[in-house]
Amino acid sequence: MAKYGFGLDLGGTTCKCGLFTTEGELVEKWEVPTDTTNGGVNILKNLAQAVIKKMEEKGISADDVSGVGIGIPGPISDDGVVNRCVNLGWGVFNVEKEFSECLGGLKVKAGNDANVAALGEAWMGAAKDYSSSVMVTLGTGVGGGVIINDDIISGAAGAAGEIGHIRVNYNEENACGCGNHGCLExxxxxxxxxxxxxxxxxQNEDASSLREVETLDAKAVFDEAKKGDVVAKEVVKRACEYLAQGLEVISCVVNPEAFVIGGGVSKAGQYLIDEVEYRFNEIAFHGCKNTKITLATLGNDAGIYGAMKLIL
Structure with a gap:
């Protein structure tokens, strides 16, 4: 019986790699640069070399490896076909088949990176006590993953869990990066x-410590709100109202046991959770009120854990 597996979280700059036991213990983690030149033609070859090198280094035979899971930054179908990854330069091809060939026939399972991170939190993180959960990643954009009865819901075209593009404001004049208007993101x-x-x-000249900060970013907004700045608190309230609105829509469709909040913005901690939870329970359908809202616990390792779980 296989003892080990690999979980890979592929990004546009680097790929996070993890060697795991099949019980879920992280033995070692490292990173490999992502070579996006020439349409990303060398990415899978480089990753295969990194995996094989680690097997040789640890004295692990192919018979002892259950497989290699990989999270991809783009939509991917259940049969392993990736449909354009702009950050990697990839078009449409079967990443599972090609990667398996590079690995000498080892089993490969691929999934969307946000979905895979959600699976990681569901397996060994904040949602491990729940069979149904939704992860919301608040980073440069807003991503998500839906886990129902311990399975990833990927959708017909691999686009399920694109939480950031739920429309929450029909009066928005500026376009989202996706081209639509009023997206949660x-x-x-x-x-x-x-x-x-x-x-x-x-909008006006109201006094605010936000006018004095060196870099006006999300961290500064939450930091000043925690100190009591009125304008910063207004901004946090508005952002959390929109997030609660998005979660309320999701809850009526999939009714998860828990929402797991991750990404850089989640570093605001319990202050963020309390604000969102309060506003969610104000507007939620009665059958969905009191859904657990909690912080992610695996951080940047969620993707490698979820990728490993894909192959088990």
Whole structure:
């Protein structure tokens, strides 16, 4: 019986790699640079070499490896076909088949990176006590992953869990990066919160410590709000109202046991959770009230844990 497996979290700059036991113990982790030149043609070859090198280094035979899981930054179907990864330069091809060939036939399972991170939190992180959970990642953008009865819900085209593009404001004039208007990402991502703060400060001359900060980013907004700055608290309230609105929509569709909040913005901690939870329970359908809202616990390792779980 296989004793080990590999979980890979592929990004546009680096790929995080983890060697695991099949019980879920992280034996070692490291990173490999992502070579996006020539349409990313060398990415899988480089990763295969890194995995094989680690097996040789640890004296692990192919028979002892259950497989290699990989999270991909783009939509991917259940049969392993990736449908354009802009950050990698990839078009449409079967990443599982090609990567397995590079690995000498080892089993490969691939999934969308946000979905895979959600699976990681569900397996060994904040949602490990729940069979159904939704992870919301508040970073440069807003991503997500839906786990129902311990399975990833990927959707017909691999686009399920694109939480950041739920429309929460029909009066928004500025376009989201996706081309639509009023997406959750425009208000609750790190860039979105900074944008809300700049808009609020431009509306009038109200005194605010935000006018004095060196870098007006999401961290500064939460830091000043925690200190009691009125304008910063208004911005946090508005961002959390939008996030609660998005979660309320999701809860009516999939009714998870828990929402797990991760990404850079989640470093605001319990203050963020308390604000979102309060506003969620104000508007939630009665059957969905009191859904657990909690902070992610695996941090940047969620993706490698989830990728490992894919192959088990």
């Amino acid at each position: 425009q208000y609750c991502s790190a860039t979105g919160i900074a944008r809300l703060a700049k808009i609020r400060l431009a």
